[in-house]
Each structure stands twice: as C-alpha cells, then as structure tokens.
Amino acid sequence: MSSVEQQFGQAGFEPTAPVPPSRVRIQSGPLAEAGPSAGRREPAVESVFDVREVSVHYGAKRALQGVNMRIPRSRITALIGPSGCGKSTFIRSLNRMNDSVPSFRLDGEVLYHGHDLYAGNVDEVEVRRRIGMVFQKPNPFPKSIHDNVAWAPRNLGLRHGLDERVEKALRGAALWDEVKDRLKSSAHGLSGGQQQRLCIARAIAIEPDVLLLDEPASALDPIATASIEELMHSLKGRFTIVIVTHNMQQAARVADETAFFGLNAAGGEPVGTLIEHDHTEKIFGHPADPRTRDYVSGRFG
Amino acid sequence: MTLESTNAHESPFDPAAPLTPTGNLRRRRAISRVAESGATLAAALAVGVLGIVVYGVLVHGAGALSLDFFFEGAPNGIGPALVGTAEIVTMATLLAVPLGVLVAVYLVEFGGGRIATPVRLALDVMNGYPSIIVGVFIFILIVEATASQSAIAASVALAIIMLSIVARGTEEVLRLVPDSMREASDALGVSRWRSILTVILPSAVGGIATATILAVARAAGETAPLILLTSNNPGIEVSLNPFEAVPNVPGTIYRLSEEANPEGFARAWGAGFVLLALIMAANVGARVLLNRSRRKMAG
Numbered sequence: 104m105s106s107v108e109q110q111f112g113q114a115g116f117e118p119t120a121p122v123p124p125s126r127v128r129i130q131s132g133p134l135a136e137a138g139p140s141a142g143r144r145e146p147a148v149e150s151v152f153d154v155r156e157v158s159v160h161y162g163a164k165r166a167l168q169g170v171n172m173r174i175p176r177s178r179i180t181a182l183i184g185p186s187g188c189g190k191s192t193f194i195r196s197l198n199r200m201n202d203s204v205p206s207f208r209l210d211g212e213v214l215y216h217g218h219d220l221y222a223g224n225v226d227e228v229e230v231r232r233r234i235g236m237v238f239q240k241p242n243p244f245p246k247s248i249h250d251n252v253a254w255a256p257r258n259l260g261l262r263h264g265l266d267e268r269v270e271k272a273l274r275g276a277a278l279w280d281e282v283k284d285r286l287k288s289s290a291h292g293l294s295g296g297q298q299q300r301l302c303i304a305r306a307i308a309i310e311p312d313v314l315l316l317d318e319p320a321s322a323l324d325p326i327a328t329a330s331i332e333e334l335m336h337s338l339k340g341r342f343t344i345v346i347v348t349h350n351m352q353q354a355a356r357v358a359d360e361t362a363f364f365g366l367n368a369a370g371g372e373p374v375g376t377l378i379e380h381d382h383t384e385k386i387f388g389h390p391a392d393p394r395t396r397d398y399v400s401g402r403f404g
Numbered sequence: 405m406t407l408e409s410t411n412a413h414e415s416p417f418d419p420a421a422p423l424t425p426t427g428n429l430r431r432r433r434a435i436s437r438v439a440e441s442g443a444t445l446a447a448a449l450a451v452g453v454l455g456i457v458v459y460g461v462l463v464h465g466a467g468a469l470s471l472d473f474f475f476e477g478a479p480n481g482i483g484p485a486l487v488g489t490a491e492i493v494t495m496a497t498l499l500a501v502p503l504g505v506l507v508a509v510y511l512v513e514f515g516g517g518r519i520a521t522p523v524r525l526a527l528d529v530m531n532g533y534p535s536i537i538v539g540v541f542i543f544i545l546i547v548e549a550t551a552s553q554s555a556i557a558a559s560v561a562l563a564i565i566m567l568s569i570v571a572r573g574t575e576e577v578l579r580l581v582p583d584s585m586r587e588a589s590d591a592l593g594v595s596r597w598r599s600i601l602t603v604i605l606p607s608a609v610g611g612i613a614t615a616t617i618l619a620v621a622r623a624a625g626e627t628a629p630l631i632l633l634t635s636n637n638p639g640i641e642v643s644l645n646p647f648e649a650v651p652n653v654p655g656t657i658y659r660l661s662e663e664a665n666p667e668g669f670a671r672a673w674g675a676g677f678v679l680l681a682l683i684m685a686a687n688v689g690a691r692v693l694l695n696r697s698r699r700k701m702a703g
Binding site: 198200203205228229230231232233235236237238240242243244245246254255258259302305306309311 | 516584588589590592595
C-alpha cells in the first residue's frame with residue numbers, strides 16, 4: 104500500500120458508521136441515540152441506499168410519489184426518464200441538497216447504510232461529506248486548478264499529504280496529464296469538459312462513499328461526454344455512483360442498473376414516480392412495464 | 405388599436421416599397437429625438453454642476469497650495485489636519501468594514517426574507533439620515549459621558565455613517581456570487597461558514613474594497629459630526645491621541661471660512677481642493693477596482 108493510500112485510510116471513515124452530527128456538536132452534546140434498526144436484511148449485493156415510500160412536496164406541489172428503491176454498493180445506477188418526472192428531485196434527496204429549498208418536504212425514509220438520512224440527529228454537512236455531488240453545469244471555484252481540488256480536504260482538516268491527494272484525485276478524474284503543468288492557473292481557463300472532470304476530481308478528493316451525478320454530461324459536447332463516460336467506468340468499484348441522465352444510450356453504456364422514472368397520472372394531477380428499476384440489460388432489452396418499453400424505444404404517450 | 409393601413413384585412417404595408425419612413429414613423433422619430441436630447445441635457449447639466457464646483461474650488465484654492473501647505477501646521481498649512489483626518493477615517497474604517505461585511509453576509513447567506521427586509525430598510529434609512537444627528541447622538545453617548553471631545557468619538561460617528569454603505573455595497577457583490585458556488589461547496593460536505601470565508605468572500609473582495617473606498621470617501625468629507633466631536637484643536641501640531649480632539653480637514657475648512665481673514669479664505673479653498681481631489685481619486689479608484697472584480701467574476 105502506498106503512503107498516499109495509507110493517508111487516505113487514516114482520513115477516511117467507516118461508511119457503515121452512523122451519521123453523527125458534526126465534530127463540534129459531538130464535543131458539546133451527547134451522541135444521539137444509535138441509529139440503525141437491527142436485523143437489516145442482507146441482499147445479494149449490499150445496498151447503500153434503501154429508499155422506502157419516499158414522496159416529495161415543494162409546498163403544495165407534489166413532485167415525487169411513493170418511490171421504493173435499493174441502490175447497490177460499488178455499482179453505477181442510472182436514473183432515466185422524461186423531464187419533470189422527479190429524477191433530479193430524487194437524486195438531490197439522497198444527500199439532502201434539497202434542504203436549502205424552503206418549501207421542500209420529504210415523507211418516507213431514505214436509509215443510507217441503514218441510517219435514516221432525514222432523522223433529527225443527522226447533520227446534513229456530514230451527509231454530504233460522505234455523499235458527494237456533481238452538477239449539470241460545471242461549477243469550479245474561481246481559484247487555481249490545484250486549489251479547487253485541495254479546497255475541500257483543506258477545510259475538512261485533511262491537510263497531510265495534500266499535494267499527493269490532489270494528484271491522486273486529478274489522476275482519478277483522468278485530468279492529471281492535461282493540467283499537471285498548469286496547476287497554478289485558473290480553473291476557468293479549462294474547457295467545459297475539463298471543468299466537469301475537475302469538479303469530479305474535487306468531489307473524489309475527499310474520498311466520499313457515494314458520488315451523485317446530476318446530468319454531468321448534458322452541457323458538454325460528444326467528445327467531452329465520451330471522456331466523462333470513460334471516467335465513470337474507471338471510477339466504478341471505488342465509489343457507488345448514481346447518475347441522472349437524459350441520454351438513454353449513456354445509461355445503457357455506463358450503468359449496471361437503470362431506474363426509469365415517469366409521470367403517474369392515476370391520482371389526477373400527474374406526479375413523478377419510479378416505474379421500473381432493474382438491471383440495465385433488462386430495462387433496455389425486456390422491460391416489464393409498457394411505459395418503460397415505450398420510453399426506451401423512443402415511443403411516447 | 406389603429407393600424408397604419410386603411411384596409412387592415414390586407415397586408416398593412418407594401419413589402420416592395422422603398423425603406424423610407426412611412427405612416428407616423430416620422431412623428432415617432434421626432435418624439436424620440438426630443439426625449440433623447442432632454443436626457444442628454446440633464447446628464448450634461450449634472451456633470452456641468454460638478455465641473456463648476458471643481459473649477460471654483462480650483463481657482464480659489466490653487467493659490468494657497470504649496471509644499472508648506474501640506475506639511476506645516478496652522479495657520480500656514482493643514483498638515484496636522486490631514487494626519488488627523490487619516491487617523492479618524494482609518495479608525496472608522498476598522499470599525500465599519502468588519503461589521504458591514506458581517507451584516508451583508510447575514511443578509512445574503514443567513515437571513516430569511518422576513519428578517520432581512522427590515523434590516524435592509526434600516527440600513528437605507530441610516531444611509532439617508534442627516535449626519536448631524538449621528539453627531540449629536542455620539543456627542544451625548546461619548547463626549548458628554550467622558551467630558552471630552554475625542555478622535556474616537558468622531559470615528560464612531562463616521563463608522564455609523566460608513567456602515568450602511570459598506571453593508572449595502574457588499575450585499576450587492578455577494579449576490580453576484582453565483583449560487584452554483586454555494587451548491588458546490590455544500591456538496592463537498594464543508595460547512596457554510598467555511599465556504600463563506602474561503603470561497604464567497606474572496607470572490608467578492610473587489611466589490612467589498614470598492615464599497616469600502618466609497619464609504620471612506622463619504623466619511624472623509626463629513627463635517628457636521630466632527631464639529632461636535634473633535635473640533636477643539638487648532639491644528640498647530642500633529643496630534644494622534646485618540647482620546648483627545650484631533651485636527652481634521654473638514655473642521656479646518658469650516659473654521660477658516662468662518663474667520664474674517666482673506667488669507668484664511670484662500671487656505672479654506674486650498675484645503676477644500678485637497679479634500680475634493682482625494683475624494684475624486686478614491687471614487688475613480690473604486691470604479692476601477694469594481695470593474696476589475698466584475699470581469700474576474702464573469703470570467
């Protein structure tokens with residue numbers, strides 16, 4: 104094991120440990136009651152997320168209804184479906200990015216390694232430290248390439264071996280060879296595809312457990328998209344990856360499992376829901392639900 | 405609704421006609437021209453007034469300017485007053501900038517609409533109210549309590565005047581920082597306060613500097629509170645003791661122009677010119693800084 108990996112080992116965390124409030128609060132108050140319910144069923148592949156009957160409202164508007172889904176560890180799970188069916192709402196619920204939306208309300212349970220993400224004792228900053236996210240539009244900080252990647256580790260107290268950590272993250276994001284001679288120059292000088300890979304490097308620099316990618320390639324040209332997909336293949340196994348994509352071929356190319364979200368108009372007003380979730384070959388080859396079949400074959404309505 | 409064409413059911417114009425004005429376009433053109441020249445005239449008038457003031461101050465004050473004028477004490481120069489003004493304004497800046505930036509951070513990053521709106525209103529009222537009232541307030545609060553005028557009292561008064569300028573200016577640039585930056589740092593599991601310190605404030609630093617310079621320019625020329633709070637010093641020698649009255653430029657201008665002494669008048673104009681030049685230089689500097697930071701943020 105290289106020294107770099109040893110440092111990461113020290114800096115890392117046990118993904119299955121309960122999600123406690125941040126360090127400061129641990130010191131000032133008692134730890135919250137132990138989280139996980141005992142007797143977790145162990146499926147063939149361990150689940151990272153176990154989503155149970157999740158519905159989401161924004162104020163009076165219902166955005167997502169009755170989603171039940173397990174997301175397997177160290178695999179790539181793609182979320183596909185038409186616009187407005189709650190894919191982004193769903194993925195943003197997995198690391199509590201929706202908390203900043205004032206009218207957001209979630210019912211049901213999102214279990215992460217058995218711990219309820221929305222329990223009262225859970226600190227959302229700690230959640231996001233373990234469950235990183237990359238957004239549709241590349242959003243590097245107005246800092247140098249190096250400082251973009253080093254920023255989060257520095258602020259999380261992972262100062263030891265920072266340069267090695269930055270290099271490892273940039274290599275992991277398949278960006279190192281392109282930027283190693285200009286680490287000190289501004290990240291805004293990179294192309295869109297490079298910026299998005301920088302954002303991925305920034306996210307994996309703190310060695311999260313899960314990477315959530317919200318349409319990471321939709322703002323990029325086909326060549327940059329190909330390099331992002333290649334990157335996802337190389338990250339597979341190291342991280343649990345959940346990706347929202349509008350591009351069905353992309354889902355077919357990169358994902359182990361695919362979940363199809365659609366609109367359910369049964370209750371009157373159409374609301375986003377999970378229609379089918381299975382192995383990617385199954386979804387694209389022999390989907391069980393006719394709505395999935397229509398969608399993946401390009402027939403709508 | 406009136407259409408130009410008499411027969412509205414047909415095409416309202418002949419597409420093959422020459423492209424010269426038709427219908428009431430001539431009249432609309434004329435109105436547009438009148439409106440444009442009116443606006444231009446108003447702008448020219450505003451700049452003209454500034455020009456006349458600068459010209460007047462320059463003509464009357466240039467005669468008094470000399471090297472001695474900058475370095476000697478009263479009655480020949482304003483050296484101690486320049487130093488005193490620098491001291492008072494520096495102390496006021498040190499008070500107002502951290503507080504103003506924190507107020508802006510609160511308004512943009514933490515305050516919800518229900519609380520932020522009255523805070524913002526209070527700042528705007530503060531920006532508008534007469535400085536003499538701030539002067540009287542601080543006089544009662546500090547000068548009466550300590551039974552002495554002081555540079556500190558003057559600084560506190562100026563800081564109150566500067567606070568709203570710094571807070572509102574900083575608020576505006578903080579709003580320019582894209583939300584995607586906040587989202588990016590949130591998604592990395594870093595607490596919001598660290599993001600504010602290391603991402604949001606650094607990218608707004610140019611705008612904060614601009615707001616600070618504008619506030620300094622405003623404070624440097626404030627006269628009313630200084631007359632109440634730090635006028636009991638003739639400015640013969642440099643004095644820096646913050647617990648005593650220190651000489652200052654606006655106070656010196658006021659005193660010299662109250663004296664029945666033609667030479668004093670000239671010196672008052674000279675001091676006025678120096679103050680005006682400093683304030684204009686500060687304003688130009690602020691614009692340059694702001695433009696540079698805007699470009700940086702857009703890039």
